[in-house]
Amino acid sequence: MSMTATTSRAVDQPAATPLAAEIARVYGTPAVVIDLDKVDANITRLQATCDAAGLANRPHIKTHKSPELARLQIEAGARGITCQKLGEAEIMADGGIDDILISYNILGEEKLGRLGALQRRVRMIVAADNPVTISGLPRAGEIAGRDLEVVIECDTGRKRAGVETPGEAVELARMVAASPGLRFAGFLMYPPEDGWERTQAFLDTANAGLREVGLKADIVSTGGSPNLPHIGKLKGSTEHRSGTSIFNDRMQIAAGVATLDDCALMVYATVVSRAGPERGILDSGSKTLTSDKGNLDGHGYILEYPAARIAQFAEEHGFLDLSASNKRPLVGEVVRVVPNHVCVVVNMVDRLITVRGDKLIGELPVAARGRLT
């Protein structure tokens, strides 16, 4: 067998676009790639949606974990950002963001110390849904030397965190207001898609309760990218938290709030095996695309083979069911996958590869990844 012929044939990977071939050649696959043109457009669209509804924009950075992208969001008009944990907030404060909501109960000595240190540097708002959390928070205010703002997390149907009744919300608001070093700032809500009326009733009752005790919610924050069509629907809401919309994904498409063209992030993957005629293996498994299916069928959408189904995962294998696909990929072929849930995919990588249209730009560190706490 001629060495030269062998080598040149195998080394070139067939790819749908010259950019895909270039990314495979420079970085290898799997590669997690964002199109900055689409990111810019998605940031602009979210800000315009919030502006049109008269709400402040406080994007959730758990999706991108990048201070650079957070700064773009602020430059576009966002009031501040939302984080889900202290480690994210610390990286964002280091990156120059100075108005941060952590939409999570912060508990324990280690975290309260870090929260206090953060609050000394930037405006911090934290969520609480129980007396234990609230009784710990003054420790942070004490370290910071100034008041910490606290929003009460309210549940109106998701059964995640959040008090279940307006009465509890008012009671906790009073507890916050009575605590040294804390200031009651308002309510954190995450209305289920079909729960806006219920959420309105909850908020109205809670606001009435606040008035009775001489308090007022300056912040009423709603959340969720799938909720973008409903922004401003909750009368009295003041801010919205949207994470996923900066990149979008198959879940956003399924929710009807994004198109394929709005998806800024793709996983470039290689077909590494075609052992059976109706099946193939992708070099992206649960350690790249994650097992988070988001209640969809299959584990991603392959742009070049829309009828191919990513049926199952091993850690580094995506099992392709090609039975419904007339067109079938070759071994070595580079394809582009839109993930089901983009937030968990970004969390798997230390860097994103950046492009603009068909041009390779460079890399963007996922700076707040790997911060478990």
Next chain:
Amino acid sequence: MSMTATTSRAVDQPAATPLAAEIARVYGTPAVVIDLDKVDANITRLQATCDAAGLANRPHIKTHKSPELARLQIEAGARGITCQKLGEAEIMADGGIDDILISYNILGEEKLGRLGALQRRVRMIVAADNPVTISGLPRAGEIAGRDLEVVIECDTGRKRAGVETPGEAVELARMVAASPGLRFAGFLMYPPEDGWERTQAFLDTANAGLREVGLKADIVSTGGSPNLPHIGKLKGSTEHRSGTSIFNDRMQIAAGVATLDDCALMVYATVVSRAGPERGILDSGSKTLTSDKGNLDGHGYILEYPAARIAQFAEEHGFLDLSASNKRPLVGEVVRVVPNHVCVVVNMVDRLITVRGDKLIGELPVAARGRLT
């Protein structure tokens, strides 16, 4: 409200053990913790199992991604290690491991260059299940300046990678043998639990085919930690690849190959909300424990609350269903979770916290994490 009373009450987190309280205090939660005494025992047990079966031990490091732990495995008697990708192999070679099998099709210019560079430094064996992969591999041998060993991956029922017939296996073995810079080294198999007879028939036919063309399989590698009770059952097998058994998890327990006491890795987590009497929220969601359920019920086993079910995940929320649990945790309480699938949990963190029994030792970097390729 008295500041002192408030602070001291909330800052102490109730925990099942003094070690759990210490870990929460020092590192915060979630914390991914391994007990090195159990790791040592698990390494010794795997080596003894391979020794008793007369097979070489080639542990799969995708579970721990740590050169330090790989060296412990080698010191215990392992012949070499198995990796699933080049990035893992590079870190292991840097860490002094000099005999590495990559059980995966390596394709494309970028990867073949790296494979050649590795092969220059250490013994490399790679898997292939198709002509495209094999036609590229000489590029690596060329860079290395010496022969690269290739095993043919065979599928006997998992429908993952691997040729489906002994005839194809022999054909590819011949192709390898005829390629400059490559040496046919044997077969890579991963028998399904109920597929040992089928695998034996496959191997026997393939070996007969090899004899006809004057070739021989020096390596016949079997795989899987759930397969540990079957080690050596395949007549003609020479090596075994086991990954998960170094830590064990709920899937290993369900497979009947480990007990709870053999589980060396636990996620220490905090109950951050108890908004309803029958439910709670853990600070570990899909970004910590991952959505990989491994076909089990619930997303983990809580040592302190065995009847509590981790029913669902958000990214940083574990939804606890406490309806079947008479004992129920307090907000702020630290609990220990045995994950369903330990390999994907380790892959989420940059470091593991190490303990021995009830003593905190330190940290171990997950050095090969974040290497997507």
